[in-house]
Amino acid sequence: MRRADQTPQLSSPGPARFTVHGVADGLADSYAGLIDADLPDDIASLVLLLHQRDAVSRKRQGDGTVSSLPSKLVLVVEDDxxxxxxxxxxxxxxxLDVLACASAEEAIAIMRQHADEIAMLFTDIQLAxxxxxIDLxxxxxxxxxxxxxxVTSGGMGHRIAELPDRAVFLGKPWRALxxxxxxxxxxxxxALADR
Structure with missing residues (x-):
């Protein structure tokens, strides 16, 4: 669902887009009963995350739900x-909610605007x-x-050595899994490390 009031206003033109839905949308009541259940740590953290993500979505839609955590975003940077x-x-x-753009410059502007909300950067090497x-x-x-x-690329794998140590490289075509x-x-x- 695209909402005009949630599209970042940036100085450079581009197709930046913000969505507020994912698998958790509309399921908070279903997950609420499982929050206090005795579940394995990995399942319990996923249930809590799904419940919180739905609360963030409902808050943005104006129903008054309050989330204890900021939204979590993934920023996709791809020129194609x-x-x-x-x-x-x-x-x-x-x-995750999704933001998308075509250039590193636009991505930096988005990251400055949403610094505390971005969980993951998913970027191609070749950008507008x-x-x-790699610079990004x-x-x-x-x-x-x-x-x-x-970081992903279909033809610039020779530059992997230039990536920061903590970056993950996925060659194209990457698998959804x-x-x-x-x-x-x-x-x-x-979240699991904090437990």
């Missing part, structure tokens, strides 16, 4: 509109603009060390 839309459509089915995905990953690593970095694993690492692994 078809690949970008495919990636956004796939990630909309996760517990003067900076590429390096800048993100320095400025926002809590953002999980996933591999991307979903990275979402899991970006969102659930920190």
């Amino acid at each position: 509109p078809t690949v970008r839309e495919l990636t956004v459509a796939m990630l909309e089915e996760t517990v 603009g003067t900076l590429d995905g 990953a390096s800048l993100t690593d320095a400025a926002w060390p809590n953002v999980h970095l996933v 591999d991307v979903f694993r990275q979402v899991d690492r970006a969102v659930r692994a920190p």
Whole structure:
């Protein structure tokens, strides 16, 4: 669901998009009964995350629900509109909300605006603009060390050595399962470490 009042206003033109739904949308009541249940840690953290994600979605839709955590976003940076839309459509089915753009410059503006909300950066190496995905990953690593970095490319694998140590590289064509694993690492692994 696209809402005009949630599209970031940026100085550079581009197809930045913000969605407020994923698998948790509308399911808070279903998960609420499981929050206090005796579940394995990984299942309990997922149930809590899904419940909180739905609360964030309902808050944005104006029903007064309050979430204890900020929204969690994934920022997709891809200059190919078809690949970008495919990636956004796939990630909309996760517990993360999605922002998308075509250039590193636009991504940096978005990250400045949503610094505390972004859980994962998913970027191609080849991008529109003067900076590429490796530049973006390096800048993100320095400025926002809590953002999980996933870098992808179909033909620039020789530059993997230039990536920050904590960045994950996925060659194109990547598999949806591999991307979903990275979402899991970006969102659930920190919560599990705190337990």
